Amino acid sequence: MFGTINRISCILILLPIFSVIAQENEDKKRINQAVFNKIEYHFNLQETDSIYALAGKKFTQSLSPQAFQTVMTQQMYPLGQIQSAELVTYEKGQGIYKLNFISTPLQLVLSLDSLNKIETFLFQPYKEPVADKPAAVAPSGNTAANFNRFVDSVALSYSRKNNTYALAIGIVNAGKTSSYYYGETEKDNKRLPDENTLFEIGSISKTFTATLLAYLSETQQLNLDDTITKYLPDSVVGNVDLKRITLKQLANHTSGLPRLPTNINATATDSLNPYKGYTKEHLYTYLKTYKAAIAPDSIYQYSNLGFGILGDILSSIYGKPFNEMIQEIICQPLGLKNTTEHPDTDTQYVAKVYNKKGVETPLWTFNAITAHGSLKSTVPDLLTYAKAHFKMPETDLENALALTRQFTYFNPPDTDIGLAWHMTLIGGELVYRHVGETYGSSSFIAFSPDKKVAVVVLSNAAETVEPTGMAIIRHILSTD
Incomplete structure (x- = not known):
């Protein structure tokens, strides 16, 4: 009886904590989006100084105003104005935004410091989210008994994606060498990669x-x-x-x-x-x-x-x-x-x-x-x-x-x-x-x-x- 009461009490205590954490995360997400909105506005007007003014100490220490001006002028502004933008994900304080230009989409990785100033400001090629396959690809039968469960889980998480085929993993640890092979070397050939399979590196x-x-x-x-x-x-x-x-x-x-x-x-x-x-x-x-x-x-x-x-x-x-x-x-x-x-x-x-x-x-x-x-x-x-x-x-x-x-x-x-x-x-x-x-x-x-x-x-x-x-x-x- 007492055990039941204690468990219920713990649940009642934890629920408000989780609620506060979720609210804090949602607040940080909104702030991140608000800063992005300013960046988008100044970007389209090519107001580099105004974007740089949003940066925090760590960012400004790593990139001078002159270098930032050069990067924006030489690499970013030639893409034209941002036609539209959307928040793709927000996790662990980092927002990823899809930016649609006339020519090609990019993604902006944006994170803020404790003062809500820009800490990470990184343009990358846009990566379309990929749906998972309905079933995992089976690992190599002759090595399955030696698979570490953790390695197996992260490997299968990758292999489940619809745009993946062969996956080969090698590990050296504690004086031992282990290899793990998944998928197929060519679409529908059912041939696992092995120690002799070459990949582009x-x-x-x-x-x-x-x-x-x-x-x-x-x-x-x-x-x-x-x-x-x-x-x-x-x-x-x-x-x-x-x-x-x-x-x-x-x-x-x-x-x-x-x-x-x-x-x-x-x-x-x-x-x-x-x-x-x-x-x-x-x-x-x-x-x-x-x-x-x-x-x-x-x-x-x-x-x-x-x-x-x-x-x-x-x-x-x-x-x-x-x-x-x-x-x-x-x-x-x-x-x-x-x-x-x-x-x-x-x-x-x-x-x-x-x-x-x-x-x-x-x-x-x-x-x-x-x-x-x-x-x-x-x-x-x-x-x-x-x-x-x-x-x-x-x-x-x-x-x-x-x-x-x-x-x-x-x-x-x-x-x-x-x-x-x-x-x-x-x-x-x-x-x-x-x-x-x-x-x-x-x-x-x-x-x-x-x-x-x-x-x-x-x-x-x-x-x-x-x-x-x-x-x-x-x-x-x-x-x-």
Whole structure:
């Protein structure tokens, strides 16, 4: 009897608490929307100073008024006015708004600090919400007995989405290596991915390019602080805006270069394979007339172009194409047999890839700026690559791997940058991570050298696997 009364009392006490929390969340949501309404108004009038005046201390410390003006003027205002907008989600203090422009929709991620000032202000490609499949895709039968329930649950949450197909997960933890495979490598083929299935890894390729850079530095073939014009053709070295950019700045995204060259759309021969038709001639034509909108080393600005230029420079110094460098310097010493730009179709199988709507799309091929995203790989190879970072460095390659992990730049609010690697504290442990996305693939790698933990997640769909990978490594480090 007394137990029943106590349980009822607890329920009566908790109900008002939950009601207060829900009301507080609703109030914060309304404030977030009110700030967004101001942003939309000032955006359409191109009143940059008025938007910046809404920013909080953390935001203004990370981005100066001049840099913010440049970003808005060069990248955002050319899109035209916001025709309409809607709140898509509001969770954990963060609102995501769909912005409809005449050309293409974007989404704005907006969060506020304790004073209701802008803390996060991030424009991204709009991601259409995807419905779940009615039933989960079954995992591989020969490994099902070893599945960790948590890994299984987050993997199935991803696999249930209607636009996903194959999912491959690899984990190194407590001295053990585990692999998990879901779905199908091609629509309706009922074939599970396995340890020999290659996936596009997109921008994870940048960490390999950074390793090449570090290796040539370790072997004294270059200096990280060399200006890039030291290694570029005579036709472009006269551009004073290029003379201020260093090799290190290409590798940590502080060169000021845009994400992509402005002439890439005009040279694209296939809209679904955007880099295929972009040649060195196109690249050097762009670099001849490049005008810096952002000064080098002033802000972090992610640049595929920067890594494409870096790869071209490294190939010029080493005297061999990018893929040959990858094989000789990294893959052969580490025993990576399935990591390559050009898979052998007779002996290697690459999973077909699918866009955000679940429709098959071509694998990307590259011409001039290959080094930013051209590699394909497998779960076992990427786990081996991650484990190489666990070792105390002895060889030139191991010293190069360690050099890529050294701090080079702080990217607020909570991420440091090495050479390509993004560094974050998770559960008090320093974690190095990178993601990759193409029109039809998504990839994730993260590792903690101190804890000797690594997580790799690969998919043949353009549905990001980053939340899946982050959930797994957070779970491991929080329960270690």
